Amino acid sequence: MYQAYTITITKSDNTTITVGPTSTPSDGKVILYYSGSSWSTTAWAEPLSIPSPQLIKSIRLQATNPGGDRIVGVIEVSARWVKDLSSDVVSFDISKESSASSDDILPVGTLTANSLSINLSKYDQTALQYVSYNTSSTSIDSTKTYMFKNAELKPYFKIYHSGGAITSGSDVYDKVQQGSFFINDWSISDYGDVSVTALDSAKYLMDTISPDILCEQYPVTAVLRRVLDSIGFNNYNFNLATTETSIPFINYFWTDGTKTVWQTIQELCRDIQMNAIVDENNILQFYSRDYMYSRTTKDWNFFYAADSGGILPNIIDFSQKEIPSANQVKILWQTPISTQYTGGSSALWQSQPTFLSAGGLKTAINSTDTELELDLSTIDQYSKQQSIYNFSGYFLIDSEIIEFEAIQYQYVPINSSSFVLVWIYSPADINKYKALSKPGYESEGKPETAHFKPTGKYKIKTRGALGTTAAYHSSSQSTLSALNEWTARMVTVK
Numbered sequence: 001m002y003q004a005y006t007i008t009i010t011k012s013d014n015t016t017i018t019v020g021p022t023s024t025p026s027d028g029k030v031i032l033y034y035s036g037s038s039w040s041t042t043a044w045a046e047p048l049s050i051p052s053p054q055l056i057k058s059i060r061l062q063a064t065n066p067g068g069d070r071i072v073g074v075i076e077v078s079a080r081w082v083k084d085l086s087s088d089v090v091s092f093d094i095s096k097e098s099s100a101s102s103d104d105i106l107p108v109g110t111l112t113a114n115s116l117s118i119n120l121s122k123y124d125q126t127a128l129q130y131v132s133y134n135t136s137s138t139s140i141d142s143t144k145t146y147m148f149k150n151a152e153l154k155p156y157f158k159i160y161h162s163g164g165a166i167t168s169g170s171d172v173y174d175k176v177q178q179g180s181f182f183i184n185d186w187s188i189s190d191y192g193d194v195s196v197t198a199l200d201s202a203k204y205l206m207d208t209i210s211p212d213i214l215c216e217q218y219p220v221t222a223v224l225r226r227v228l229d230s231i232g233f234n235n236y237n238f239n240l241a242t243t244e245t246s247i248p249f250i251n252y253f254w255t256d257g258t259k260t261v262w263q264t265i266q267e268l269c270r271d272i273q274m275n276a277i278v279d280e281n282n283i284l285q286f287y288s289r290d291y292m293y294s295r296t297t298k299d300w301n302f303f304y305a306a307d308s309g310g311i312l313p314n315i316i317d318f319s320q321k322e323i324p325s326a327n328q329v330k331i332l333w334q335t336p337i338s339t340q341y342t343g344g345s346s347a348l349w350q351s352q353p354t355f356l357s358a359g360g361l362k363t364a365i366n367s368t369d370t371e372l373e374l375d376l377s378t379i380d381q382y383s384k385q386q387s388i389y390n391f392s393g394y395f396l397i398d399s400e401i402i403e404f405e406a407i408q409y410q411y412v413p414i415n416s417s418s419f420v421l422v423w424i425y426s427p428a429d430i431n432k433y434k435a436l437s438k439p440g441y442e443s444e445g446k447p448e449t450a451h452f453k454p455t456g457k458y459k460i461k462t463r464g465a466l467g468t469t470a471a472y473h474s475s476s477q478s479t480l481s482a483l484n485e486w487t488a489r490m491v492t493v494k
Contacts (some may be wrong), residue, residue, distance in 0.1 A: 007099070053142050096179070118155070210230075238288075354390065365472070407454055407458055408452060
């Protein structure tokens with residue numbers, strides 16, 4: 001951020017007013033007020049006495065005294081015409097909604113925007129005093145009130161009592177702000193009556209598409225900050241518990257340019273059960289779940305009649321209602337005894353096909369070896385390059401049963417010319433390494449030159465399985481081509 005700024009205002013008569021250089025505030029907001037003779041950052045004091053409007057031609061913002069390689073990012077520069085409409089108010093109604101109703105199962109629901117409906121009228125008028133602003137016209141009549149989309153309305157109540165903080169003549173009162181609302185639509189009758197509908201600052205979020213953003217390993221509060229900051233929306237605040245546990249880290253979060261900022265915030269708040277509403281000071285307030293459901297005890301006093309101390313009753317209506325909760329759910333389920341429908345179902349479990357193969361040891365193995373190599377008996381040249389069909393199972397060698405768990409394969413990677421050895425545990429591994437291997441053969445018609453093939457070795461999981469004893473076994477030097485070289489043995493499995 002730059003260390004100072006200077007603002008130059010050019011009026012319609014080309015005279016200029018310069019404010020600054022002034023130190024940059026920490027929140028990045030600068031509001032200049034016209035006192036009737038000069039401009040400053042001093043806000044108007046209550047009771048308000050709004051000076052006559054000034055016709056402004058241009059506003060120039062100049063950043064000065066930069067620190068290092070810092071840059072300035074300007075979100076908005078605009079002139080505002082402030083007008084008191086209190087005497088024109090016929091009625092108004094404000095709908096302030098939280099982000100969930102009492103009927104919602106979850107602690108929070110979807111976010112909603114507060115709304116204002118207000119009726120205005122200028123009595124005893126000879127001409128319409130409320131008119132729609134014509135953007136193509138440069139003439140301004142300060143005696144009239146111009147209706148313009150997104151114009152800001154700030155309704156408030158005056159509460160008169162002896163302890164009020166504001167004094168105006170003999171009146172003593174407090175001013176209770178009801179929010180900031182932005183005009184969405186309006187209608188003006190032939191008699192000058194005006195009906196206006198306005199929404200709070202959530203309206204901007206509803207009208208703005210989320211820019212493309214990608215966040216990796218961000219807490220959800222940081223994601224919300226980035227989404228809002230990316231569109232220049234900086235009037236927000238997070239309310240978190242002292243010992244916060246409900247703010248998770250999000251592994252990956254992104255926007256795709258199809259949803260508004262309001263929709264993006266809704267999804268985040270719903271998923272992590274965070275609440276959000278715009279308060280009476282036009283601040284978007286976020287409340288974490290731990291903050292809303294604080295374990296701190298609160299003492300509230302409600303009265304249905306005036307007590308001895310003169311405190312007036314504050315109960316307008318009282319009712320009790322049980323609200324369901326989704327924190328704990330108990331489901332009772334019972335199978336039907338009978339049915340009139342004919343139905344079917346698949347088997348709960350079905351064993352995979354089992355294959356029986358025969359072969360001889362190519363090399364001798366000791367009682368502690370964890371690998372063995374077989375020479376299978378085949379009837380064609382291609383089958384010699386294959387292995388047994390199961391990726392796990394049992395071998396019977398003499399009187400020892402050996403459990404194996406994988407078959408060794410070799411493959412040539414796509415960008416290589418050398419074989420790589422891998423253990424295959426399942427068909428999924430076959431698919432995996434086939435995708436990494438060169439396809440086909442080194443020489444067409446020669447299965448032994450396949451780029452992906454078994455080596456004939458098996459990974460032993462258990463020696464002396466099923467109660468047998470591990471032992472030394474010699475290799476068979478035979479080609480296993482004659483039946484008289486085989487020894488028949490019977491195995492009974494119970």
